[in-house]
Amino acid sequence: MDLWQQELQQCVRSLEDLEKYIPIHNKNVMRQVIGNMRLSITPHTLKLINFDDPRDPLLLMCVPQERELQFSPEELVDPIGDEAKSPVPFLTHRYPDRVLIYATFFCSMFCRFCFRRFKTGEANPGPAEDDIDRIVTYLLDHPEVDEVILTGGDPLALLDWQIDEWLTRLRAIPSITRIRFHTRVPVNLPSRITDDLIAIFRRHMDATHPIFIVTHFNHPCEIAPENIAAIAKLIDAGIVVRNQGPLLRGVNDDPVILEELFKTLTNIRVVPYYLHQLALAQGTNHFRVPLARGIEIMKALQGKVTGIALPRYVLDLPEGKGKVPVTHRYVSSERESSWSVETPFGEVVTYQEPASECDTLEKE
Numbered sequence: 001m002d003l004w005q006q007e008l009q010q011c012v013r014s015l016e017d018l019e020k021y022i023p024i025h026n027k028n029v030m031r032q033v034i035g036n037m038r039l040s041i042t043p044h045t046l047k048l049i050n051f052d053d054p055r056d057p058l059l060l061m062c063v064p065q066e067r068e069l070q071f072s073p074e075e076l077v078d079p080i081g082d083e084a085k086s087p088v089p090f091l092t093h094r095y096p097d098r099v100l101i102y103a104t105f106f107c108s109m110f111c112r113f114c115f116r117r118f119k120t121g122e123a124n125p126g127p128a129e130d131d132i133d134r135i136v137t138y139l140l141d142h143p144e145v146d147e148v149i150l151t152g153g154d155p156l157a158l159l160d161w162q163i164d165e166w167l168t169r170l171r172a173i174p175s176i177t178r179i180r181f182h183t184r185v186p187v188n189l190p191s192r193i194t195d196d197l198i199a200i201f202r203r204h205m206d207a208t209h210p211i212f213i214v215t216h217f218n219h220p221c222e223i224a225p226e227n228i229a230a231i232a233k234l235i236d237a238g239i240v241v242r243n244q245g246p247l248l249r250g251v252n253d254d255p256v257i258l259e260e261l262f263k264t265l266t267n268i269r270v271v272p273y274y275l276h277q278l279a280l281a282q283g284t285n286h287f288r289v290p291l292a293r294g295i296e297i298m299k300a301l302q303g304k305v306t307g308i309a310l311p312r313y314v315l316d317l318p319e320g321k322g323k324v325p326v327t328h329r330y331v332s333s334e335r336e337s338s339w340s341v342e343t344p345f346g347e348v349v350t351y352q353e354p355a356s357e358c359d360t361l362e363k364e
């Protein structure tokens with residue numbers, strides 16, 4: 001058995017296991033909490049948590065809390081509308097050129113802010129062989145889709161042969177060029193990035209058929225030597241690695257921490273991709289940062305932090321209405337071709353455009 005599989009078996013999965021690290025005051029309530037979304041903390045992440053500090057950011061992300069039972073009226077079971085645009089089981093097709101596939105609902109670690117919290121866990125089996133057949137048929141019928149995003153759950157928690165099968169099936173579809181994995185394995189279970197896994201990826205990519213991995217680091221403390229080594233293996237194999245994750249109260253809702261996170265990621269060649277406004281999943285309000293505060297935080301980073309380290313701040317709307325970039329309003333139009341612009345240094349200037357050549361030509 002590979003080391004990563006042994007580590008999976010050694011995860012903290014019960015309140016009894018968890019009690020060895022942190023006192024649990026109300027076991028009945030906590031049983032209810034982990035009944036809604038199960039508990040799992042990997043040995044790698046356990047090593048990084050400071051259990052003496054109740055506000056440790058890594059602890060907050062994975063140790064269940066009673067507050068998860070408090071649902072706000074605005075919070076939803078399916079907060080971004082995965083189900084609203086699902087033409088075949090285990091697939092969401094919201095944007096014209098790309099689809100999401102839920103390859104499994106299992107994760108090495110269950111994040112307490114998860115927006116698919118009512119789906120994730122071993123109890124929910126992922127796609128079976130006939131589901132995979134239906135997904136492939138759908139993609140063959142929809143050649144406008146040129147990108148597949150394997151998500152979950154965590155698709156890299158699957159076994160090597162399963163990942164190989166997905167890649168083989170998807171690479172047999174001529175219209176698919178880009179394959180993406182959305183995964184937290186490089187964060188919580190870096191030992192999963194084995195030489196065998198890299199060899200599988202290599203077999204299914206070439207100069208015009210890339211594989212992308214979008215990881216999910218939320219705090220600079222998650223970037224330990226094992227994580228850096230796992231990321232380097234992926235990138236050295238030719239995989240493009242980007243990062244996305246939510247803005248989380250008490251974890252990373254601070255420009256100083258985000259600057260360190262984005263720069264540390266950039267230094268290990270991971271491109272910060274999205275900073276998400278936390279989806280409206282039931283029982284996650286204690287993690288939520290107001291949108292206005294998120295906009296202020298990103299504004300504080302704009303111009304200060306190198307552009308190659310800055311992600312886009314995005315809001316994914318309920319009911320499958322889609323992702324939109326959210327930003328401070330830097331520009332506004334005073335009158336035609338005259339703009340009022342706020343600089344990254346706080347000055348407000350007027351930007352006057354010359355008359356457009358195109359308009360004159362069209363009129364002639």
Ligand SMILES: *Cc1c(COP(=O)(O)O)cnc(C)c1O
Binds near residue numbers: 094099100149
């Ligand atoms: C987020 C999401 C994607 C990926 O969007 P990108 O902006 O390309 O990262 C695709 N499909 C669905 C349904 C999504 O929610």
